[in-house]
Amino acid sequence: MEFTDALLQWYDRHKRTLPWRGVGDAYAVLVSEIMLQQTRAAAVIPYYSRFMAELPTVDTLAACDEERLLKLWEGLGYYSRARNLKKCAQAVVSEHGGAFPRTAAELVQLPGVGPYTAGAIASIAFGERAPAVDGNVLRVMARLLEDDGNVTDQRIRDRWTGYLQSRMGDRPGDLNQAFMDLGSLVCLPKSPQCDGCPLSGFCGAFAHGTQGDYPNRGEKRTKRQEELTVFAVRSGDSFLIRRRPPKGLLSGLYELPNRPGHLNREEIGAALTELGVRPLGAWEIVHRQHIFTHVVWHMQVVRLNAERAEVPGFAWYTGAEPLPEAFLKCLK
Numbered sequence: 001m002e003f004t005d006a007l008l009q010w011y012d013r014h015k016r017t018l019p020w021r022g023v024g025d026a027y028a029v030l031v032s033e034i035m036l037q038q039t040r041a042a043a044v045i046p047y048y049s050r051f052m053a054e055l056p057t058v059d060t061l062a063a064c065d066e067e068r069l070l071k072l073w074e075g076l077g078y079y080s081r082a083r084n085l086k087k088c089a090q091a092v093v094s095e096h097g098g099a100f101p102r103t104a105a106e107l108v109q110l111p112g113v114g115p116y117t118a119g120a121i122a123s124i125a126f127g128e129r130a131p132a133v134d135g136n137v138l139r140v141m142a143r144l145l146e147d148d149g150n151v152t153d154q155r156i157r158d159r160w161t162g163y164l165q166s167r168m169g170d171r172p173g174d175l176n177q178a179f180m181d182l183g184s185l186v187c188l189p190k191s192p193q194c195d196g197c198p199l200s201g202f203c204g205a206f207a208h209g210t211q212g213d214y215p216n217r218g219e220k221r222t223k224r225q226e227e228l229t230v231f232a233v234r235s236g237d238s239f240l241i242r243r244r245p246p247k248g249l250l251s252g253l254y255e256l257p258n259r260p261g262h263l264n265r266e267e268i269g270a271a272l273t274e275l276g277v278r279p280l281g282a283w284e285i286v287h288r289q290h291i292f293t294h295v296v297w298h299m300q301v302v303r304l305n306a307e308r309a310e311v312p313g314f315a316w317y318t319g320a321e322p323l324p325e326a327f328l329k330c331l332k
């Protein structure tokens with residue numbers, strides 16, 4: 001199954017009920033999308049309903065006097081958008097005989113209509129396989145593919161538009177609206193609700209616990225600094241390891257026993273007892289650092305020899321287990 005199929009299945013069950021949905025009318029899509037550029041959907045509903053009751057067609061908007069228009073827009077702010085909306089309506093009436101052009105390429109020529117709004121109208125009202133790439137889509141796609149491209153760069157936006165163009169399928173309007181809903185309800189900027197996300201099985205950021213790192217907005221990012229104490233417990237040629245959790249950094253690989261923070265000597269002794277390790281002789285401490293894409297580990301490494309006994313939850317390295325470089329350097 002493609003991620004777009006999973007998204008559409010989720011949309012069929014969870015889509016928001018909104019007054020401009022299911023109308024299939026280009027004018028309704030235009031008005032709603034322009035209003036949604038500045039305000040959340042729930043807040044837009046009363047403005048949209050009042051606007052459509054007063055100006056139900058593109059002709060009525062084109063002929064509306066400016067004061068009445070601005071009064072209807074009152075509370076939404078960004079009045080230039082209302083003026084552009086009227087200019088757009090006038091262009092539709094004067095240049096297209098009152099009927100909206102049916103393709104994104106033509107729609108984007110209208111005043112105040114950008115590529116996103118053009119894609120939304122063309123796909124929702126006319127069924128064109130045109131993506132509507134906005135911040136929601138960019139966030140979801142960057143997380144899905146762990147793509148580090150700067151989403152404020154037009155070339156990256158164009159790249160995603162091209163990527164999605166070939167995946168629009170038979171329900172392009174629904175797919176665009178599904179992205180809108182997923183971005184508004186689930187894949188939230190600060191706190192993505194991955195457990196309830198239909199795309200979690202496809203999502204690289206979810207698999208690696210890196211949701212907070214995407215999308216890249218071009219801000220200079222500082223890497224997270226983490227301290228940990230790593231135990232390099234040797235017995236002959238082998239050392240103690242265990243498998244890391246299935247999710248998050250280095251998921252599924254192996255690791256040396258470790259604890260968060262730099263422990264002092266008493267805490268190290270207590271941790272070894274807790275692990276069930278019986279040291280043979282004194283231990284030594286060295287320091288190692290490992291730099292990942294988004295985090296730096298500052299490792300205090302406790303090196304010691306121990307009896308080759310069974311340690312619950314751990315195994316002795318046989319040479320076959322994949323051990324990441326961060327831990328290999330603790331052994332060198």
Ligand code: SF4
Pocket residue numbers: 140143144186187188192193194197198199200201203204205206211
């Ligand atoms: S799994 Fe999480 S990060 Fe990935 S698309 Fe879903 S909500 Fe967004």
